[in-house]
Amino acid sequence: MKGSVVSITLNGVERETLVAPGTTLLNLLREHQSLTGTRRGCDQGSCGSCTVLVDGKAKLACLIPVETIAGSRVETVENLALNNELHPLQQAFVEGFATQCGFCTSGMIMAAKGLLSVNPRPSRADVIRAISGNVCRCTGYESIVDAILAAAAGMGKPLKKSA
């Protein structure tokens, strides 16, 4: 089968890529673009580790054939820290000890970013719902939920400078 050229806006930069039929967004990110911050966990849509934003919405990159999202905006965890300054969600995860082995972290953060972009003042139940498709084996989730709520509370304010 012949490949096709697909254009997507990846972390703000428009890119045209030649992809084989059925290539998933996850493969494109990790194998073609070397953006390995997006994790490959189960590769079947049940762990949430590969969560990215497609046109602002949290989606599972392992389930999306690249050809079906031609022309879309894709944002990965690599796009969050700008000018060496952590995104408030990342900062909240660090300060709240919300990461242990770190494998689920980028998916959790992208799921949370998708939530906060449509719901900047989420309730605890909203946060739990937003990350309900993301599996964490280490933390017991409590610190992750707390960190997302802390980031939401702080995001209206100027960024905290690290001491």
Add this chain to the structure above:
Amino acid sequence: MAKLKGRGVAAVNYPTGMNLGGDPSQALIHATTTGSFVVTLSSVDLGQGLKTVIAQIAAETLGIPYDSVMIDTADTDTGPHCMGTFASRGTHRIGNAVIMAAREAREVMLNVAATELEVDAADLVTDGKGRIHVNGAPDKGIGVLDVALAAHFKHGNTISGRGIFLKPKSTPVPETGEMDPDSCQAHACTIAEVEVDDETGVVRVLKLTNGYEVGRAMNPALAHQQIVGGAWMGISHALYETTEPYYPDRAHGPLDFSEYLMPGPADLAEMESVIIERPASNGPYGAKGIGEMTANSPIPAIANAIFDACGVRVTSLPITPEKVLRGLDALQAVNPV
């Protein structure tokens, strides 16, 4: 049909480390030309925070800032030997090895500083901020960086240390079975509060109140992290996880993670935990192992709470809705309402 509430308690002793055929971990430490110290290990940090705690232990023993310590766990082929991070042994075994290595390196560091300052090494102290000075005379001192430079380029000296902690092999006494299998024991106690739906058999953990006696919480935030994550795993073992639900029959076993049940963020219990510190005489700065124990006490506490709630005593894990309903049916058969 009702939701029945119950409360259960359980306590465990948990051994730190195991005997094996002699159980060692080694550590090597050396100073670089920048005045930082590298701790070389074969031990693995898989998220439990080993690197952080080991850096704290090394910094404390060397008498230098935490930021000046680098932990290198790069390669189990080329690094000093470690049996591994299991049996809740990491902090205890590797921490003790690092203390031994750091003491040796500190002695060399103080000897070089003594030569540079033309004083007796026994009179020197470290301020923990990167300086070494004569006790009681902070002005008569030298920076750790300058000591490292002098050692490398003037004295031809290596500021380094070797450490090992070995739990010797212990053989059971044939007559009594008596042996010395572990290094110390940590303790945990959990009170679980549950709600059992007697129509569906579903158990919901409402609250876990935990007390963990860990010797010394080397890093209280990391210890708390282990407690919360471990207690969650306890809930998971008690109520959800299994690869063979009808063991030894393989039917209905999960084949991948989409079928392998674990509690999600919506199944969290309210949790309150306290850390109690009774330092172990053979632990690094008194620390005992905390890791696995955090998952243990919640399991029997939840089983006891289910018994308290509905009278059903389930003796195999996980305690699935099916087992609860079969238990309720059995009670009903004995005592028809």
